[in-house]
Amino acid sequence: MSTNKYWQSFAELNDKARHEQRSQDEFGEQLPFEDLDDKGLLDAKTPRRDFLKYLGFSTAAATIAASCKMPVRKAMPYVNRPETVTPGVAKYYATTFVQDGEVVPAIAKVRDGRPIKLEGNTLSSLTKGGTSPRMQAAVLDLYDTFRTTHPKHLNGTKWDEIPSYEExxxxxxxxxxxxxxxxxxxxxxxxxxxxxxxxITDFIGRVPNARHVQYDAVSYSGMLLANEASFGRRAIPAYNFDRAAVIVSLGADFLGTWLSPVEFARQYSYGRKINEANPSMSKHYQLESILSLTGSNADERYTHRPSETGAVAVALLNALNGTAPNVGDARLKQGIAEIVADLKANNGKAVVVCGSNDPNVQQVVNAINSAIGAYGNTIDWGAPLMTKAAIDKDMADLVSAMNAGSVGALLVWDANPAYDYFNAKDFKTGIAKVPVAVSFNAKMDETTVLCKFVAPAPHFLESWGDAESRAGHISFIQPTIFPLFKTRPFQTSLLKWSGNNTDYDSYFRQFWSSRIGGELAFDAALQNGIWENGRSAAPATTGAPATMVTDTVNKNGTTTTYTPATTGGNAGSFNGGGVSAATAAIGGASGAGDEVVLYQSVMMGSGKQGANPWLLELPDPITKASWDNFAMISVSKAKALGIKLDSDYEYYREKPSIELTVGNSKVTLPVIVVPGVEANTIGIAVGYGRNAELGKAAEGTGANVFPFARFNGTTVDYYNKVTVSGKPVANDYKVAQTQVHNSYENRQEVVKETTMAMFLREPNRYKEQREELTKDYAKTSGDYRHEATLYATPDGKGGNVYDHGFPGPKWGMAIDMNSCIGCGACVVACHLENNVPVVGKSEVLRAHEMHWLRIDRYFVSGENNPDELKAVVFQPMLCQHCDNAPCENVCPVAATMHNSEGVNQMAYNRCIGTRYCANNCPYKVRRFNWGDYTGASTHGVLGPNSGVGKLDPVVAQMNDDLTRMVLNPDVVTRSRGVMEKCTFCVQRTQEGKLKAKLENRALTGDEVQSACAQACPTNAIVFGNANDKTSAVAQMRQNNPQRLYHVIEQIHTLPNVSYLAKVRNSKEILENKENMGEHARQDAHEGAEVTPGAHPAPTEK
Structure with missing residues (x-):
């Protein structure tokens, strides 16, 4: 018998008593008493003096924060209102976010001529309205004051502005x-x-000696070359995770950054949703070196060195062919045997993906997929991905040609090899030898500053364009605002320089009108934003055949039908002639010593948005660190370095730093210890360590580790041998981590998790536990959920406050823990929609981050071996909008109160900043404005000393006149000294009610979506009118009574946010006995594993 622990930090795991004591501290920093008195004051033991010491500081801080006078500001009306603009009425335009190969069809919301929000386009059959953090944050890049504003020419050492593009x-x-x-x-x-x-084809045809080189910062050249050898086609097929009963990933972070993560996340979620009437789910195995976002969602996870990826792939192939796996690690060997058994049992319903950039490894993976019948089923060659085409050897040859002096002109667009190329040193040397180097990049990045001419391209929200994510799947880009600066499309420059005087706008329209079927057909396709398989996308329809899976959530007010992607056959028969040679070339591990592996984080990607404050402040889903990259190391490595994982390690922001050396490249990075990392592996995120020209936000954000990659003569490998300092070289680097200062104070039932085997055996376990938890309240108050509330309900129960004969809407939310992958798209969407301020690294270090919505991450380990990671659980946590809210009872001025629609609302101008509500909130979801982060109190004169203490420089950047254009005019900005929190997007619910009233109809239950629910790529969050029994939120609660629960509901807060317990398809049976520490404790017994695909896929409505 083993016992599982759920924990958020090593302090909670290893130093529980001290962690609980420190979690009572209001401030997540050392109080500055050293300047006030001598050491005797600090060492005082008298309770009275200690009390007065802390009381004096907190009272003074609160007084300073709250004592501010609201300035008078005047709204300036239009003198002559533009015909297309109606003040206060939003317009929506279809567009597309394209970056690092990721293509996300979007809808841009435009208010008063300003794009302020991006939503997913529900007409896309691939993404289904899903979004990503980087796509959500892209609108902020439009208003970046560090964008290049005009064409330039380097005159000696000085940049001269060129007055016109003709010149x-x-x-x-x-x-x-x-x-x-x-x-x-x-x-x-x-x-x-x-x-x-x-x-580009026209340009190359008309300009002598012209050629095109494609270069990706993170390469997929290995897959392209392997597929060319296996199928005769240099392309990447489409993957259908929704058709897979068994998913095996060899280091591919397909839910985070690999190929098309928004599309894959949506597909993956359909295999993870549970139909309680007939439960089934896919089985996910992850084999990797570090803890990735995808690995954290796996059912079974195994670790190995980065250099062993090829050997593991060969072991899988050999095992499929009947040969025993030839790997040294006993647990990994057993895991391979289990994987092979599942693959064989699910022929044609399984898929294996690999994140390696080695073509030999990818050829072996192709052979595995051929052996399990994946091609034509879970892998589709009929509509291959069009997002990756760069070959590493082409770039290496270009750098050699530049250094040889044979390149006369280099025209660079949307590429930054001076920063993200493994051999940036030689690239910099080579570009200095190129007589004409022109950059079309939007900012003065590391490559642009080396060029002699700059012609900045506009932001995609200012441009026309198109993107093809899969063959035949076109999405369009159209401008939503007139260009803010003197920019010109890259394509227009090529047209002009090749003798075509047409601008790209006209060229683009003529190009598609001739292919789609005329101007009217093109306008229709442009309006929808989608043109797939030779036809414009049609609005979603209602209803679904019984064989289809229906979306749990719609994002446009209708019930949309989801059909798994159709397969299109093969590019040709699989050619396994090169597999033997590939297997022989792979070899084994690189030997003893440490290895470093480079990865992309969901926030930064390759770094193209490296100065975006929203993304920099978004916590990493695994470590909860923001504003920096770091060295992710294992527990055993930390012990070898002498790092103590006690309460001090978590409580104090200063982290030990280590020196890492690869060849001639050396960096010093802070250490963050993460369970589940291979013992001799160090993981580092790319995309950090940028130049100051990108903006204030980019200064001092980590280190650039792209030079740690290596070129093997054919492709770039993103792992390498590394030399690590024998002990930390410093212990003073401050890492801004969130979550570690929150505490539930030993309350139970925060996280609920089980396995499919346990769920099948005892499906009513959690339902019975809920009844047991709440029975005392039910005895005294009747029905737990209704008679205890003051508000009228459709079934006639509840109180008569606000009872007008019809209950009206009662807004609620349901969150499916099985679907939440922890990507953070909801967090960024909340930032945009509700004008949540960015506070900067210095304030995050003080636990002053302002996120209304956070995603709590829980590590799961065994009680007897806490260093062995078993699983990870993500839980979105926001204001629960309790009907019996503890915060409302303690506010002395009624600044927070309940309305008739079940929303716990805030009156900001009434709040005096006592913070009693935050102290009394058991969910710790209220945030206090310690500084004037939005300029609401010091409008127009915001400086570094306008808050309590010194504000971070990024706060001033976020409040300049241009950047403030991103603010949502429907949401007030909060002033210093005011508490704020989630409002259930009250501005959206009000807009929905007004629209229904103007149209003389009733408001439907799913007509209004909160920003977080609309952004979620997996439909994990469902929002709507809980009083409407046909709404998605009511249906989710009604159809899932066995997994339904509310967080710490035994204290009778009556939350309006419900959760569905997480179910894993692992081989353990977990029995929930009692809590361990602050979170769930479960006894585990070995039990029968559920065979993937043994039950029919669920149908959700």
């Missing part, structure tokens, strides 16, 4: 005339725009 074309033309006989190279990231591909 720019003349100067560049003169320079190009002097490079006769030399190469003209277009250097771009992968181009997945059909119209841009045609522009």
């Amino acid at each position: 720019f074309d003349r100067i560049v033309g003169q320079a190009m005339a002097g490079i006769a006989g030399k190469q003209v190279v277009l250097l771009t990231s992968t181009i997945n725009s059909p119209s841009t591909k045609q522009v």
Whole structure:
């Protein structure tokens, strides 16, 4: 018998008593008493003096924070209102977010001529309205004051502004005339725009010695070359995770950053949703070196060195062919045997994916997928992905040609090899030898500052364009605002320089009108934003055949029908002739010593949004660190370095730092210890360590580790041998981590989790536990959920306050823990929608972050071996909008109160900042404005000392005139000294009611969506009118009584946010006995494992 622990920090795991004591501290920092008195005061033991000491500081801080006078501001009306703008009425335009190969069809919300929010386009059959954190945050990049504002020319050491593009074309033309006989190279990231591909083809055809090189910061060249060897096609097929009963990933973070994560997350979630009437779910195995977002969601997880990925793939292939796995680790060997058994049992219903960039490894994976019947079923060659086409050898050859002096002109767009190329040193040397180097990048990034000419391209929200994510799946880009600066599309420059005087806007329209079927057909496709398989997308319809899976949540007010992607056959028969040679070339592990592996985080990706404050402040889903990258190490490695994982390690922000050396590259990074990391592996996120020209937000944000990658002669490997300092070289680097200062104070039932085997055996276990927890209240108050509330309900129970004969809406939320992958899209969406302020690293270090919604991460380990990670659980946590809210009872001025629709609301101008409500909130979801983070109190004069203490410089950047254009005018900005929290997007519910009233109809239950629910790529969050029994939120609660629960509901807060317990398809049976520490404690017994695919897929309505 083993017992599982659920814990958030090592302090909670290893130093529980001291952690509980410190969690009572209001401030997550050491109080500055050293400057006030001598050491005797600090060492005082008298309770009275200690009390007065803390009371004096907290009272003074609160007084300073709350004592502010609201300035008078005047609204300036239009003198002549534009015909297309109606003040206060939003317009919506279809567009597409494209970055690092990720294509997300979107809808831009425009208020008073300003784009302020991006939502997913529900007409896309691939993403179904899902979003990602980077897509959500992209609107902030539009209003970045550090964008290049005009064309430039480097004159000696000084940049001269060029007054017009006609003059720019003349100067560049003169320079190009002097490079006769030399190469003209277009250097771009992968181009997945059909119209841009045609522009480039025309340019190369008309300009002598011109050629195109595609370069991706994070390469998939290994997959492309392997598929060319296996199928005769240099492309990447589409993956259908929704059709897979068994999913095996070899280091591929397909839920976070691998290929098309928004599309894959949506597919993955359908295999994880539980139909309680007939339960089944997919089985997910993850084999990796560090703890990735995808690995944290796996049912079974195994670790190995980065250099062993190929050996593990070969062991899987051999085991499928009847040979015993040849791996040293006993647990991994057993895991491979179990994986192979499941793969064989689910032939045609399984898929294996791999994150390696080695073509030999990818050929072995192709052979595995061929052996299990994946092609034509879970892998689709009929509509391959169009988002990755770069070949590493092409880039290496270009750098050699530049250094040899054979390149006369280099035209760079959407690429930054001076920062993210493994051999940036040689690239910098080479570009200095190129006579004409032109950058079309939007900012003065590391490559642009090395060029001689700059013609900044507009932001995608200012542009026309298109993107093809899969073959035949086109999404369009259209401008939502007139260009803010003197920018010009990259394509227009190519057209002009190749003798075509047409601008790209006209070219784009003519290009698609001729292909779609005329102007009217093009306008219809542009309005929808989608053109798939030769036809414009149609609005979603209602109803679904019994064989289809229906979306739990709609995002446009209708019930949409989801059909698993159709397969299109193979590119050709699988050619396994090269597999033997590939297997022989792989070999084994690299030997003893430490290895470093580079990965992309869901916040930064490759770093193209490296100065975006929303993304920098978004906590990493695994470590909860923000504003920096770090060295992710294992528990055993921490012990070898002499790092003590006690309460001090978590309580104090200063983290030990280690020195890492790969070849001639050396960096010093802070250490964050993460369970589940392979013992000799160090993981580091790329995308950090940027130059100051990108913006204030980018300064001092970690280190650039792209030089740690290596070129093997064919492709770039993102792992390497590394030399690590024998002990920490410093212990003073401050890492801004969230979550570790929150506490539930030993209350039970925060996290509920079971396994499929246990759920099948005892389906009513959690339902019975809920009844046991709440029976005392039911005895005294009747029905627990209704008669105890003051508000009228449709069944006639409840009180008569606000009872007008019809209950009206009661807003509620349901969160499916099985679907939440922890990506953070909801957190960023909440930032945008509700004007949640960015406070900067210095304030996050003081536990002053302002996120209304956080995603709590729980590690799961065994009681007897806490260093062995068993699983990870993510739980979105926001204001629970309790009907019996503890916060409402203690506010002395009634600044927080309940309305008739079940919402716990805030009156900001009534709040005096006592913070009693935050202290009394058992969920710790209220945030206090310690500083003037939004300029609400010091409008127009915001400076570094306008808050309590010194504010972070990024606060001033977020409050300049241009950046403030991103603010949502429907939501007031809060002033210093005011408490704030989730409002259930009250501005959206009010807008929905007004729209229904104007149309003389009743408000439907799913008509209004909160920002977090609308952004979620997996439909984990459902919002709506709980009083409408046909609404998605009511249906989710009604159809899932066995998993339904409310967080710490035994204290009778009556939350309006409900959760569905998490179910894993693992081989253990967990019995929930009692809590361990603050969170759930469960006894585990070995039991029968559920065979994947043994039950029919659920149908959700």
